[in-house]
Amino acid sequence: MTTHPTVLLIGASRGLGLALAQEYLSRGAHVVATVRGARRTPLHDLADDPQLEIEHVDITDRAQVESLRDRLAGRAFDLLFVVAGITNGRYETPADVDPDVFSQVMTTNALSPMRTVEILRDLVRPDGTIAVMSSGQGSIANNERGGFEIYRASKSALNQLMRSYAARHRDDPRTLLLAAPGWVRTELGGPDAALTVEESIPRLAGVIDAQRGRGGLQFLDYRGETLPW
Secondary structure (H helix, E strand, C coil), rough: CCCCCCCEEEEECCHHHHHHHHHHHCCCCCCEEEECCCCCCCHHCCCHHHHHHHHCCCCCHHHHHHHHHHCCCCCCCEEEEEEECCCCCCCCCCCCHHHHHHHHHHHHHHHHHCCCHHHHHEEEEEEEEEEEECCHHCCCCCCCCCCCHHHHHHHHHHHHHHHHHHHHHHCCCCCEEEEEEEEEECCCCCCCCCCCCCHHHHHHHHHHHHHHCCEEEEEEEECCCEECC
């Protein structure tokens, strides 16, 4: 069972978001999970589960996020988890990345998740949890090899924005989490990643569940270890 019986999961059409939807359903939660666009996704294969509701939202479109908030008005969730994210070429550097690609990665991975948190935060119970999917690659202190430079920068920016959010809402009792799932073999992580979804996501959900009611902001990996900023 989960300590978060009602979950609002943003970005669950595939990959880690889909796995989190499956994990929380298996833990007995009622899950409202979102997809982008009108196409059928792997999440729709779970639609027969009465504990699952599927909503549509593109988090890069502020109006769509506000519309989702309005549709869910009057409901309360124990956990809001914003998972959506993209990457670019592994070896692209600031010297050669296309500026439009840079802007897209930053908007999708940093600006949009935090804007979504700002818009949807009042749907979360006062003793609930707000989590955002970050990455160990967002740790500046741990960056000793380079690679994935634009993606790293976007996750570092996300971490900084979340830290600013926590500072502005220091009196808010909700628990705030930046969650790092490890390098996982998904479409985004690629075939060379060290972990399977099955090795990461159940443990990550367990870490998130263990933090309920603690308050404050933490940057944690799927093992429950604190990551350096």
